[in-house]
Amino acid sequence: MKSELFVNGKSRVVEGHPMDRLLDILRDELGLIGTKEGCGEGECGACTVLMNGEPVLSCLIPRIQCEAATVETVEGLAAAEARAFLEGFVSDGGVQCGACTPGIIVTALALLRDNPHPDRQEVQTALAGNLCRCTGYEGIHRAFDRGAEDE
Amino acid sequence: MKALAPRTLDEALLQLTQTPDLRPLAGCTDLMVSEPEDRRDWSGVLDLRGISELRGIEWRGETLEIGAVTAFSEIRDSPEVRQSFPALAEAASRIGGWQIQNRASLGGNMANASPAGDSLPVLLVLDAQVVLVGPEGKRSVPYRDFHLGYRQTALGPGEIIGWVQLPKPPVGATQFFRKVGTREAQAISKVVVALLASVSDGQISDYRLAAGSVAETPVRLTEVEESIVGRALKPEVADLAGHLAAQAVRPIDDVRSTAEYRRFALAQVVRRMTLQLVR
Ligand SMILES: Cc1cc2nc3c(=O)[nH]c(=O)nc-3n(C[C@H](O)[C@H](O)[C@H](O)COP(=O)(O)OP(=O)(O)OC[C@H]3O[C@@H](n4cnc5c(N)ncnc54)[C@H](O)[C@@H]3O)c2cc1C
Ligand code: FES
Ligand code: FES
Numbered sequence: 001m002k003s004e005l006f007v008n009g010k011s012r013v014v015e016g017h018p019m020d021r022l023l024d025i026l027r028d029e030l031g032l033i034g035t036k037e038g039c040g041e042g043e044c045g046a047c048t049v050l051m052n053g054e055p056v057l058s059c060l061i062p063r064i065q066c067e068a069a070t071v072e073t074v075e076g077l078a079a080a081e082a083r084a085f086l087e088g089f090v091s092d093g094g095v096q097c098g099a100c101t102p103g104i105i106v107t108a109l110a111l112l113r114d115n116p117h118p119d120r121q122e123v124q125t126a127l128a129g130n131l132c133r134c135t136g137y138e139g140i141h142r143a144f145d146r147g148a149e150d151e
Numbered sequence: 152m153k154a155l156a157p158r159t160l161d162e163a164l165l166q167l168t169q170t171p172d173l174r175p176l177a178g179c180t181d182l183m184v185s186e187p188e189d190r191r192d193w194s195g196v197l198d199l200r201g202i203s204e205l206r207g208i209e210w211r212g213e214t215l216e217i218g219a220v221t222a223f224s225e226i227r228d229s230p231e232v233r234q235s236f237p238a239l240a241e242a243a244s245r246i247g248g249w250q251i252q253n254r255a256s257l258g259g260n261m262a263n264a265s266p267a268g269d270s271l272p273v274l275l276v277l278d279a280q281v282v283l284v285g286p287e288g289k290r291s292v293p294y295r296d297f298h299l300g301y302r303q304t305a306l307g308p309g310e311i312i313g314w315v316q317l318p319k320p321p322v323g324a325t326q327f328f329r330k331v332g333t334r335e336a337q338a339i340s341k342v343v344v345a346l347l348a349s350v351s352d353g354q355i356s357d358y359r360l361a362a363g364s365v366a367e368t369p370v371r372l373t374e375v376e377e378s379i380v381g382r383a384l385k386p387e388v389a390d391l392a393g394h395l396a397a398q399a400v401r402p403i404d405d406v407r408s409t410a411e412y413r414r415f416a417l418a419q420v421v422r423r424m425t426l427q428l429v430r
Binding site: 001019041045048054059062064065107126130 | 196253
């Protein structure tokens with residue numbers, strides 16, 4: 001099947017099997033390899049993108065449900081609103097191996113859009129579906145805390 | 152593969168009448184956790200997400216009606232649900248993380264029919280009615296008759312879940328929800344418990360208890376309910392309820408837990424919930 005979706009503000013027309021994953025459409029068909037595959041089963045959050053503004057797991061979304069959708073990936077988000085947050089994220093130790101980072105950034109930015117000053121509990125709730133095996137989340141929380149201080 | 156994305160329920164029903172083995176798709180949070188080769192072998196899929204009649208939350212008289220395709224994030228945030236069905240709002244907020252809640256639907260949780268489905272014991276204690284629609288028309292079944300056996304439901308060929316109807320709970324009733332898993336978010340429950348109870352004149356006047364992951368289907372623990380209703384509200388009642396609940400279930404050992412631990416956890420959770428009524 002053929003479908004049109006709007007990825008990072010641009011119209012893209014893609015074609016393939018109706019049950020292909022959005023993750024593969026982004027990476028293989030559109031070359032947007034910033035979105036990572038971790039588990040491929042919904043458990044890790046590495047493949048998180050925004051679909052119609054909401055964080056979702058691109059490994060669990062079939063092509064048939066992408067028609068006319070607005071998709072924002074880490075590439076689009078990092079280029080725009082995320083600069084300052086990203087720099088803090090790196091310098092505060094939010095990144096170690098980096099496997100979880102694109103997914104965490106996407107979820108974090110979705111949270112900050114709705115709630116510019118989340119407390120620790122709110123950050124924790126938002127990131128419950130993003131697994132990080134390296135940082136213990138401390139550096140990630142620091143990046144949020146600093147975001148709040150900087151204002 | 153036939154891949155259909157109807158915009159209206161009538162269109163969907165026409166398709167289901169012609170091709171009853173179309174697989175309904177909702178949030179796909181269960182369906183996409185499958186081998187890609189298997190997904191390619193399915194004869195056809197019918198996306199329900201574009202059908203607005205099947206989404207949303209609305210009072211109809213004394214009944215709150217929830218469209219089957221409504222996502223848990225919407226249920227979690229709904230003022231109507233939070234106000235009148237706090238146990239359901241709580242369950243919705245514990246199903247996976249944010250990303251899962253944005254997609255996973257109430258109807259998908261029911262149709263997937265895992266004994267560990269977190270919303271299911273809540274629907275049982277709320278005495279939900281389920282409206283099914285299919286080639287034969289519309290029918291309403293009490294949710295307690297929906298699960299027929301391990302992963303078997305009352306859904307007939309080409310039939311889908313349309314809506315879930317929740318009668319307004321009795322005034323003054325307290326609702327509880329608790330899931331026990333390996334960690335707070337994203338873990339499949341080892342035991343999940345819902346309770347709705349009322350107290351009047353120092354006596355337990357209403358006591359509806361259900362649990363998941365303790366039998367082949369989510370279950371109402373009616374024997375426990377019958378023994379507890381009418382008793383004076385004292386701490387010993389909480390012990391008794393926990394004890395009876397553990398006796399009433401036949402859990403299994405599996406990769407997530409043992410039968411013995413599940414009985415123990417169920418007893419503890421039921422005891423604590425009941426104790427909260429005392430305070
Ligand atoms: C990482 C992860 C964490 C999870 N955590 C939890 C958890 O904590 N608690 C929990 O209970 N579950 C959990 N789940 C399981 C899943 O998210 C839920 O069961 C969810 O409610 C399924 O809904 P869905 O809309 O995604 O269903 P889908 O995957 O779209 O469908 C599931 C099944 O139901 C059928 N179906 C869907 N809608 C209808 C309908 N209206 N009528 C008839 N049939 C229908 C489909 O054909 C399919 O067989 C988790 C899943 C993942 C991947
Ligand atoms: S790759 Fe999608 S959640 Fe892990
Ligand atoms: S930095 Fe390695 S998993 Fe998060």
